[in-house]
Amino acid sequence: MKTAITILSIALAASLAFGQGRGQRGGGAGEQAAPAPAPNLNLPAGDAKRGETYYAKYGCWECHGYTGQTGNGARLATTALNANGFVNYIRSPRTNQMPLYSAKVISDQDGADLFAYIKTFRKPPEAKDIPLLQQIINEK
Numbered sequence: 001m002k003t004a005i006t007i008l009s010i011a012l013a014a015s016l017a018f019g020q021g022r023g024q025r026g027g028g029a030g031e032q033a034a035p036a037p038a039p040n041l042n043l044p045a046g047d048a049k050r051g052e053t054y055y056a057k058y059g060c061w062e063c064h065g066y067t068g069q070t071g072n073g074a075r076l077a078t079t080a081l082n083a084n085g086f087v088n089y090i091r092s093p094r095t096n097q098m099p100l101y102s103a104k105v106i107s108d109q110d111g112a113d114l115f116a117y118i119k120t121f122r123k124p125p126e127a128k129d130i131p132l133l134q135q136i137i138n139e140k
């Protein structure tokens, strides 16, 4: 029984390590060279209203939530990506947890619209701006 547990935990540790490596781009020794920087797409101006319809149509909300702050995906409300990085990202996501949306599916214009829409998401408040949280932190 004890051996079985040892073997299981080794397997778990190995798969965790593997899973972590998978999400990263390039870098480590023996890996291939880092991919070329995201190409400049020269995106047109985006329209948030249209972007909202694409956000629903392409199911972004399923993983990123209706506010860009919930779900299993990354928090879109606070993304550091600019429009160009954003559109490049959805065409080649970091991991396979996020589906790939090719330029055939989401054109440059649609991508720019989506970006305009996620920029309308409200950012969550800073911890220092939540009085009740501060009260709890300051309690001794």
Ligand code: HEC
Residues within 6 Å of the ligand: 055, 058, 059, 060, 061, 062, 063, 064, 072, 073, 074, 075, 076, 078, 079, 080, 081, 086, 089, 090, 093, 094, 095, 096, 097, 098, 099, 101, 114
């Ligand atoms: C099936 C779940 C799923 C769907 C659907 C999905 N995403 Fe994601 N997305 C993820 C996950 C998980 C991540 C975190 C990193 C990764 O796995 O690529 C992510 C990351 C991102 C990021 C990177 C954010 C950052 O700051 O690094 C962007 C941008 C993004 N998604 C946009 C979209 C858009 C736009 C759509 C709809 C067209 C969409 N996603 C649909 C799961 C999803």
